[in-house]
Every structure is written in C-alpha cells, then in structure tokens.
Amino acid sequence: MITIGIAALALTGCAQSKDTGKPAIDLANFDNSVSPKEDFYQYACGGWMEANPLTAEYARYGIFDQLDKENQEKLKALIEELNSKPQEEGSVGAKIQMMYAMGLDSLKRNADGAAPVMEQLEAIKAVSDEKELSAMIGKMHVESASPFFGFYIGADEKNSTMNLLQFFQGGISMGDRDYYLLDDENTVKIRDAYKVYVNRLFTLAGYSAEEAAEAAKTVIDLETEIAKVSVDRATRRDVHKNYNKMTVKEFTSRFDFIDWEVFFKETGICKSEELNASQVTFFEGLTKLLKNVSLEDQKDYLAFKLLNSAANYLSDDFVNASFDFYGKALQGKEENQPRWKSSLAVVNRSLAEAFGQMYVEKYFPASSKEKMLEMVANLQTALGERIDALEWMSDETKAKAQEKLGTFIVKVGYPDKWKDYTALEIKDDSYWANICRANVFAHKDMMEDEGQPVDRTEWGMSPQTVNAYYNPTTNEICFPAAILQPPFFNPDADDAVNYGGIGVVIGHEMTHGFDDQGRNYDKDGNISAWWTKEDEEKFNERAKVLVEQYDKIIVLDTLHADGSYTLGENIADQGGLLVAHQAYMNTLKGKETPADIDGFTHNQRFYIGYANLWAQNVRPQEIMRRTKTDVHSLGKWRVNAALKNIDDFYTAFDIKEGDAMFMAPEERINIW
Secondary structure (H helix, E strand, O other): OOOOOOOOOOOOOOOOOOOOOOOOOOHHHOOOOOOOOOOHHHHHHHHHHHHOOOOOOOOEEEHHHHHHHHHHHHHHHHHHHHHOOOOOOOOHHHHHHHHHHHHHOHHHHHHHOOHHHHHHHHHHHOOOOHHHHHHHHHHHHHHOOOOOEEEEEEEEOOEEEEEEEEEEEOOOOOOOOHHHHOOOHHHHHHHHHHHHHHHHHHHHOOOOHHHHHHHHHHHHHHHHHHHHHOOOOOHHHOOOOOOOEEEHHHHHHHOOOOOHHHHHHHHOOOOOOEEEEOOHHHHHHHHHHHOOOOHHHHHHHHHHHHHHHHHHHOOHHHHHHHHHHHHHHHHOOOOOOOHHHHHHHHHHHHOHHHHHHHHHHHHOOHHHHHHHHHHHHHHHHHHHHHHHHOOOOOHHHHHHHHHHHHOOEEEEEOOOOOOOOOOOOOOOOOHHHHHHHHHHHHHHHHHOOOOOEOOOOOOOOOOOOOOOEEEOOOOEEEEEHHHOOOOOOOOOOOHHHHHHHHHHHHHHHHHHOOOOOHHHEOOOOOEOOOOOHHHHHHHHHHHHHHHHHHHOOEEEOOEEOOOOOOHHHHHHHHHHHHHHHHHHHHHOOOOOOOOOEOOEOHHHHHHHHHHHOOOEEEOHHHHHHHHHHOOOOOHHHHHHHHHOOOHHHHHHOOOOOOOOOOOOHHHOOOOO
16 A cells, blocks of 8 residues: 655655646545445445446446556557557567557458368367377467466465466366356356357357257366366465475376376476476366266367357457357446457557557656655555554564565566567467467467576566556565556645555555465465464454455345455455555654545545545446456445444544444454
8 A cells, every 4th residue: 555654755746747637536426415424435436436337348347447448548549659650570569550450450350250260170170089189288278278277387385486387277168166056047047148159159160050059068068067176266265275286297197187298298398397286176076077078079178268269359250259248148248348449458468568668658757666666665664563563463473574574575667677579470360360379479488487486577467557466476566557547646636545545555465465365475475384373363363254244245136245255355455444544644743634625634535535446336247247256345345344444434434333334343353
C-alpha cells in the first residue's frame, strides 16, 4: 500500500501528469440514499455503479476495467503512431504493426476459414502409436496448447536461487473441476452449452455430424474423468502439499502415461535431473486413467485442445463459437469485444515488453519511479511498526518477520533490462501461424532458464498492466507503470485519499508476504519453518476466523463465498488497510489535523478512497464463475467485509451496535 510515511514526503504526484483533471473524490460516485452505516460499499460506490452500467461486451465492469479501458486507448494510439510512418523490416515496430494488423484483417481470416489449423489437425489424426502421441503432446505444449497437464521452469521453492522444472495439473477447458462434477441447475446448463461448443468446433473443422458428435462425447467424457482426479482449488493453495520434489527418473517411472523421453526431446527439456510434481495425486490418477483410454480417443482430445486454442485466431465462425460458450454461457456477456481490443491484447501478450517499452517512454518518466520507491519505503516502516506491536506473536518470530520485510525486492514502473524480441518472426501467412510462432518464442525463452540460477531482475507483469503482484520465491513486490494513475494514485488528491488508494495497494502486496501462503516463505524465498509452533497455531486460529466470516457471505441467491480459497487476498486487503492507514497517520505526527474537505474528515476520506477502487457491476453468471475461479473476493466484500474488522473505520463513521456495518468487537479479527 502506498503510504507516504515518516520520511517527510508529500504526495506531489507522478511526473507524467501535473494536473490530472480528476477530483480526489468524485461526489457523483456516492449513493446518498444509503447510509454508510448500513452498506458502505453502496454508499461510496452506488453513484458510480449507476452511471457505469454493464455494456454488452463486459461480464464485469469496475474501476480496474475502466482504467484498463483508458489504457487500451493509449496503447492503440501507440500503434497508430507506428502506422503513420514506415517501419524497418524485422524491427520491433514492424512486428507490433503486423501482428496487430493480422488480428484486424477479418477478410483474410474469413477467407482462410479453418485452413491455418488444418495441417496441425491432420498431423494429430495421423498419429499411429504411443511414441508419436507423446511427440505430438510435446509439440502442442510448445506451440499451441497444453494437453493433460502443464509445466514451466520456475524457482525451486526450497532452493529459491535455482530454477526447477515444475509440473502441475491441467487438461480441462472449463476452468475448474466443479463445472464437470456438480449437478446444480446452473452448472448443468453450462455443461450443456459446453457440449454444444465442443461439437461446433469439430463441425467447423470439417467433421461430419456423426464424427463431431462422437468426438465431442469422447472429449467431454475424458475431461470429466480428468476433473475427477484433479485436486480442489483450496488444496492448490497449500504450498506444502504442492511441493513434491523428486528425481526426473522417479517421476517418469511412476507416471508413465506417455513416453517422457520423447516428450522431453520435443519440448527441449534436457538439463533437469529433478522436478516438482505440484499435485502428485493428480498425476497418479491421470496415469491410471490414460492407460485405459484408447489412442483414438486421446487423438480426439488433442484435436479439440488444438481447435479450442486456435478458435479466437481463425475465422468469425470459430471466434463466435468460442464467444458463445466462454463469453455468453460462462460469463453472461452479450457481445464480443471490438476486434481492435482483441488484436491489441495479442500484441500485449506476444510482444509484452517491447510494447511496454514504448508505453513507458510516452507515459511514465523515471521521476515517477523514484517517488514510488520512497512511498514503498515508508510503507515498509509502517508494516514494521505493526509487526513489533503484535500481541499474539513472539519476539523470535517477529525478528524473522522483520528480516523478511527488510529484504523485499521492490520493482516499480518498468524493468531495468528489456526483453529482446529479435528471434520472434512475424509473417503475413496467417494470424494463427503467428500465434504459434509467438508461443514457440515464449517457450524457448522459458527453457533458457532450465538448470540456471533464478534471474531476480525479470518481471512477472508488463509495464502496461493495470495490476500489481507479490512473488514469494523472490520476495518481491511489483507495481507496473499502468496502475500508478488516478484513482489509485492522483497527484491532485489529498494524502488521505492517496493512502486509501495506492497506499492500500502497496500494503496489500506487502501483506501477501505474510498471508496464509506467503508466510511459509522466508526472507530468501524458500519454504521454511521460520515460525515458532505456537505462533503458527495463533496465526491459523486468526485465519480460521476470517475464513468463517467470508464463508457466511451469500454472493448470489444461495451461493456462498469461498473463504478458504480467497483467504490470502482477504488477509492482504485487511493488512493493506491497516498498514496504509498507519503510514498515513505517521505523516501527520507533529502537524495539525487536516481540514475537512467536501464535508468529510481526513479519516473518512481515507476509507472512501479505498472503497472507490472496488466499484463494479457484475453479471450473475460472472459472480458464479469468479466464485469458482478467482482468489479475490468480489468488490462489495473487499469493502464491506474487510472494513468490518477495522476498529478505526467504526470511529470514522460513528458506527454503533444495531448498524448493519457493525460487527461485535469480540468477533473482529486483525492479523497484521
């Protein structure tokens, strides 16, 4: 969270904008028909929600989406600048220009139809034995899709200075195993739509009606069996259960459902002697399952995985088929996004840092980075003070926590070294062919890390991303350039609002280092038992209370929030609020209390600034989908549920017993 702390720093704003023209708090955002004591979220955000109804292309539209939408216009302007002058052949500018243009060229894509994917599809059909099947699975992992499971090269979580080959569960295409296994009305409806979608893709690829129906049934039956052996979403968050390091020889002998030697050769895996099998029970189940699945059935499955991955880059009938399921049925959207937005997203993904470098040069000067680093340092001070004051934690564990806090790697704005895209070739053959080449480029880039030390200068997000993150294995917090804009950070705003905005975001990411997952990693990024047993038990007791609070929330009809799945984010929201507020109060030491603005005290403005970040409208289908797949709580509960645990919030708005926003003091829980 951003807190301009005790280092005598005044919030004067980012250098790219001396005057944003945006008010610190827009009074039009309020719903004054609702009392802040009854529903603080509706009170602070209701006006914004009414003024920003969902349009046909959105399943959810909130402040993040609004800022991302503004960002898309900036990125589009960068491409228009490229188009206004000749680009040297093979240059980054030319690659961005061509990739974007290929996405826009609906005439060519519609004329091509399924042709761009047919050679790959025929190659799958031609597979005749296990070795060829294993080679095809490997080839697809490199260039098009990830059948059956996923893998990547990433830090060894118990030796974080070195990279390790990591395998994890996968293979299903609806996002969560519950879509295959539950039988409530909504899930059955989505599953029926999925059956139509799978059949439709096979039909568009030239299968007869009988062939498409048979292949679709095979795919859905197989994915359902894969879902049955998949671990649930809460278990996937348990860092101890998901660390299962073993030798490559042990893994390949235990889980011999494919020819691993052939797969490794195809994917370029050659330096690893050890790996991590994140979900061992999944690979055990998959091994038993696939030994009883025929070659022809596995080929149908691979064919669908290929078509599903390619659909959005082929002709309009493929794009529409994909949208009808993933957009309409799964999320409730009414219309697909404009073609320029989807084309822009591809450039953003395939040439992320090259595009990001252009973005930074135009919209984010180095002076903004310097100011942000000062803010982060002040928040670290505030979090350190809170750790020292914890009544439930021993001095021994506090000392380790302070060590971890003091060694945070802080990344702001953009990387110091940009990725080289010279080896990425963009041609004018087909959009899908370029997507595959971009996938191959990304895969080769990843494989260069195999067996190598972890490069802690690498970024996990591009500068133009409206987001932030904490990485436990590098113990780093990262704030890309694009999030450092109003309403998160506004140079025209008073300190209270900025602390409630970007301050809470910074504090949120810092707290991730100490949430139910992050707390398992030490200052060096290794899974380590650095807590005393007593302190660990006390932490878990507090976390359990938070889980139970969120489990009680009804998000839609009879559907409850998942307090276990969202625990890490809920802890970080609460920690962000507490740390940012303390950092803000530190700035006021020795000063007069700030005057009221617009009739609000400075403390009230802090909480209003926070609430305004989470204003959003969400379709019912998207609420259901996110409850299954998103580790974040919905915007309403990131405000109301989090604030009910903050004692100072009660003081700021004079909330008393009997008010809907009141929670009895003995039921409130603060962790950090």
